[in-house]
Amino acid sequence: SRQSPPAEKSFANRGMTLEEDINESNDYYIARDIGIIHKKPTPVQIVDVHYPKRSAARITEAYFKQASTTDYNGVFAGRYIDFEAKETRNKTAFPLQNFHDHQAEHMHKVQKQDGIAFVLLRFTVHGETYLYDASRFLHWYYGQSKRKSIPYKELQEHGHPIPLGLHPRLDYLKTVKDVYFH
Amino acid sequence: SRQSPPAEKSFANRGMTLEEDINESNDYYIARDIGIIHKKPTPVQIVDVHYPKRSAARITEAYFKQASTTDYNGVFAGRYIDFEAKETRNKTAFPLQNFHDHQAEHMHKVQKQDGIAFVLLRFTVHGETYLYDASRFLHWYYGQSKRKSIPYKELQEHGHPIPLGLHPRLDYLKTVKDVYFH
Ligand SMILES: [Mg+2]
Ligand SMILES: [Mg+2]
Numbered sequence: 218s219r220q221s222p223p224a225e226k227s228f229a230n231r232g233m234t235l236e237e238d239i240n241e242s243n244d245y246y247i248a249r250d251i252g253i254i255h256k257k258p259t260p261v262q263i264v265d266v267h268y269p270k271r272s273a274a275r276i277t278e279a280y281f282k283q284a285s286t287t288d289y290n291g292v293f294a295g296r297y298i299d300f301e302a303k304e305t306r307n308k309t310a311f312p313l314q315n316f317h318d319h320q321a322e323h324m325h326k327v328q329k330q331d332g333i334a335f336v337l338l339r340f341t342v343h344g345e346t347y348l349y350d351a352s353r354f355l356h357w358y359y360g361q362s363k364r365k366s367i368p369y370k371e372l373q374e375h376g377h378p379i380p381l382g383l384h385p386r387l388d389y390l391k392t393v394k395d396v397y398f399h
Numbered sequence: 400s401r402q403s404p405p406a407e408k409s410f411a412n413r414g415m416t417l418e419e420d421i422n423e424s425n426d427y428y429i430a431r432d433i434g435i436i437h438k439k440p441t442p443v444q445i446v447d448v449h450y451p452k453r454s455a456a457r458i459t460e461a462y463f464k465q466a467s468t469t470d471y472n473g474v475f476a477g478r479y480i481d482f483e484a485k486e487t488r489n490k491t492a493f494p495l496q497n498f499h500d501h502q503a504e505h506m507h508k509v510q511k512q513d514g515i516a517f518v519l520l521r522f523t524v525h526g527e528t529y530l531y532d533a534s535r536f537l538h539w540y541y542g543q544s545k546r547k548s549i550p551y552k553e554l555q556e557h558g559h560p561i562p563l564g565l566h567p568r569l570d571y572l573k574t575v576k577d578v579y580f581h
Contacts, residue, residue, distance in 0.1 A: 253508045255468050260440040261458065276443065279458040286437055290472060292479035295513035299474070326435045331477035 235304045235339045235346065235387075239289065242385035252390050254291030254298055260284050286323045287334075293390055294398065297332035299324065304339040311338050311372065313358055313365035321358045324351040333397050337379070337389060338372060347376030348392045417486045417521045417528065417569075421471065424567035434572050436473030436480055442466050468505045469516075475572055476580065479514035481506065486521040493520050493554065495540055495547035503540045506533040515579050519561070519571060520554060529558030530574045 239256070246252040265278035287301040301320055305311050316336075324334040334351035349367075353375055357367045379392045421438070428434040447460035469483040483502055487493050498518075506516040516533035531549075535557055539549045561574050 247508065250508060250511050253505070253512050253514070258440040258442040258464075259445070261443050261445075261461070263441070263443075273462055276461040276463070277459060279443070279461055280455055281458070282440075292481070292509055292512040292514035295479070297474035297477070297479040297514075323435070326429065326432060327474055329432050330435050330474040332435070332474035332479075 234341070235302050235337065238346075238381070238387040239302055239337070239389070242387045242389065243289075245385040246390060252291060252293035252298070254289055254293070254390075256289050257284070257286070283317060283319065285319045287320050293333075293393060296397070297327070297330070298390075298393065299327045299332055299334045300337055302337040302339075304341050306341050307366075308340065308342050308369065310366040310368050311340070313361075313367065316358060316365075321355055325355055328352065333393065335393075337387075338367075338376070340369065340372075343369075344381075346379045346381070346387060346389075347372045348379055348389060348396065349376040350396070416523070417484050417519065420528075420563070420569040421484055421519070421571070424569045424571065425471075425473075427567040428572060434473060434475035434480070436471055436475070436572075438471050439466070439468070465499060465501065467501045469502050475515075475575060478579070479509070479512070480575065481509045481514055481516045482519055484519040484521075486523050488523050489548075490522065490524050490551065492548035492550050493522070495543075495549065498540060498547075503537055507537055510534065515575065517575075519569075520549075520558070522551065522554075525551075526563075528561045528563070528569060528571075529554045530561055530571060530578065531558040532578070 236256075243254045243256070246254060260282040261279045262282045263276055263279045265276070267275045267277050269275065287299055289302065290297070290299040292298065301316065303315055327334040328351055336349050336351070336354050337346060338349055339346040349372060354367070357371075358365060377392050377396050379387055379389050382388055418438075425436045425438070428436060442464040443461045444464045445458055445461045447458070449457045449459050451457065469481055471484065472479070472481040474480065483498065485497055509516040510533055518531050518533070518536050519528060520531055521528040531554060536549070539553075540547060559574050559578050561569055561571050564570055
C-alpha cells in the first residue's frame, strides 16, 4: 500500500539525530569489524522508469511503501541483531503510532528464531536514548488498542540507557553485549 | 554512485525465476517460523518528491544505487544468514561481473562475525541451483583480475545442489542446515 514518506524525510530540518548517530556508529563498527549492521534501504514502489541513451536510468514515478520489517539488522559476535529506532519530543511517554503491525510481528518472529530484537527509543527533550527489549515492547504494543504509548517511567525502569559518546556517537552494541551476552 | 537498474528489472520478460523461487520460499519459511529471511529493498537515491494535497507523496526523480550489501539476510535457528543470488545462461562457467566489491567485502565481514554467508547460483540452461560457500566464492572473486568466473565443474564438485520442489520451490534452508549445522 502507498504510504506517507518516512517521518525522517518530512522532518529533515529537525536534524535526524538518532538515525545519524546510529549510521555513524554502524560505520565505526564495520570499519573495525566490531559488528556488521546496516540500515535497510527505504522501500519504494517503482512505477515508471525512463532509459535515456548514454545516461543513467531515471525513475520518474515511484511511491513510498510501508516497510515489512524493522530498519536495521545484521550480525554481532555470531548473533543476529534486529531493531527499529525512533525519537519523540514527548516528555512523559513514547508514542507508538509510528510503529506498524508488520514490524511488531517481525520482531516477534525474530525472537522465536533466537535472534536479538529490540527498539532504540530516544527522548529528544530529555536527551536520553534507551535500548528496550522487544519482549517488553511487544507487551505494550499489543496490550493497548489505541493511543498506544510506553510511559517514560517504564523506560527508565526497564530500558537500558545508552550514553552518547564521541566516536562512536551511540555505542549501542556495548549495551547489547551487556544485556544479551552473559 | 548512480547505477544501471538491477539486472532483474531490465530482463523482466525473462521470468526472474531464481528470485521468485527464493521469495516464495521465504514466504513459506516465514509463515511457518522456519526462518526469517527477507530480500532487502532495491536501493534508490531519491532526488525529488512532490507532496500533493490529499494524496500520497510522489517520487518524481530518483536513480538506482549500487547495493552496499547482499540482497538477502535474516535469521535461522539462531544463526545469521546472508546471501546473494544470481542466474546465468552460460553453460560452462558462472560469470562474476554482476557481483560488486562491496558485496564481496560484506560477505567476508559477515564470516568474521561468525555469520553464515554464501551465494545461490543458478545455471538456467542446466536447470541447476547451487549453494556455494562465501569462502570459496571469495577465493574465485579475488583470485581473478578480469573476466572473473567460476567454472561449472568447480560448482559441481564443491557447490551444494538445491533440488527444486513444489512448496517451498527452493528449500535452500534445508541445504543450509546440512552444510552449516552439525
Ligand atoms: Mg523506520
Ligand atoms: Mg542483487
